[in-house]
Amino acid sequence: MRRALVVLLAVGFGGLGTLALASAPRAATTTTAATATTTPSTARGRSMFVASCASCHGQDARGVRGRGPSLVGVGALAADFELRTGRMPLAAPHQEPMRHHPAFSGARIADLVAYIGSLGGPPVPVVSGGSVRRGHERFADSCAGCHQIVGRGGIATGAVAPALQDATPVQVAEAVRLGPYLMPRFGPRQLTDGDVADLAAYVTYTRHLQNPGGWAIGNLGPVPEGLVCWGIAMVLLLGAARSLGERAR
Structure with missing residues (x-):
């Protein structure tokens, strides 16, 4: 009976030890993967650049004549703005960059920004306060x-x-x-x-915006506001002219 109890205890402790050893590497792997995902990487950014940007900006990021300018020295500031506002990449080299949904995920943009930033230039600005x-x-x-x-x-x-x-x-x-x-x-x-x-x-x-004056008409400025006022005034003037004409009869 004692021998059986000793065997059962040994098996139990052995199983706990195995579980502990098995769980430790997995925790470390998970932490490493999470860190790798959240930390921008210039190496990943370089790979993405070659795949998605080099056709216009060149393999060395020094630009391609007639297609795209050099990115050496523009800094993380320029890359962050152009990519996060969806202005880059462009469908055609001479097209005006317009704001669109970003073409890449936030993590991929961070990698690209890290790579372009490594080529020199100003960092992403920090903005706080303001009047x-x-x-x-x-x-x-x-x-x-x-x-x-x-x-x-x-x-x-x-x-x-x-x-x-x-x-x-x-x-x-x-x-x-x-x-x-x-x-x-x-x-x-x-x-x-x-x-x-x-x-x-x-x-x-x-x-x-607060509009204490009433109808803001999309806050588009005085020209559309003036046109609306003239339109309302014309309707009122025509109505008044017709009313006077009918009375004259």
Whole structure:
């Protein structure tokens, strides 16, 4: 009886030891896999670049004449903006980049940004704080001529100035420093980092505007508002003219 009890205890402890040994490597593997998934990799970014970007930007990222510019020195800032706003990759080299759903997942974008960033250039900016009031002043001075005073977009010479309601504060800062497509580039001498934070705060504010005056007509500005007013006025004037004419009879 004692011998049987000893055998059962030995088997039980042996099984527990086996389970412990089997579970330890799996936990380590899971942790490693999770870390590898969340940490950007320049090696993976390089592989993705060769597969998806090299046809326009070259195997060495120094550009291809007539197809795409060099990316050496543009930094993580440019790559992050173009990829996260879906402006890249383009269907045709001379097409105007427009905001679309990103072509790659967040993790793949992070890898590509890490690779392009390794070629030199400014990092992804960090934006915090900012004053809506000062941002409104900066926006009126530097941005409203193309994007309209509440960021609903417009038509510029040779391009379309996009609406800004989907832009994150970081993307606003990236666009200011990058100057995508025909947009002018603003350096720290023109707009300080504090000015950029103010702009980002104002652009974020324009997403949910209050309209105490009533019907905003999409916040598209004075031209459509004037057209609507003229349309209503014409209907009222025609009605008044017809009423007076009938009375004259």
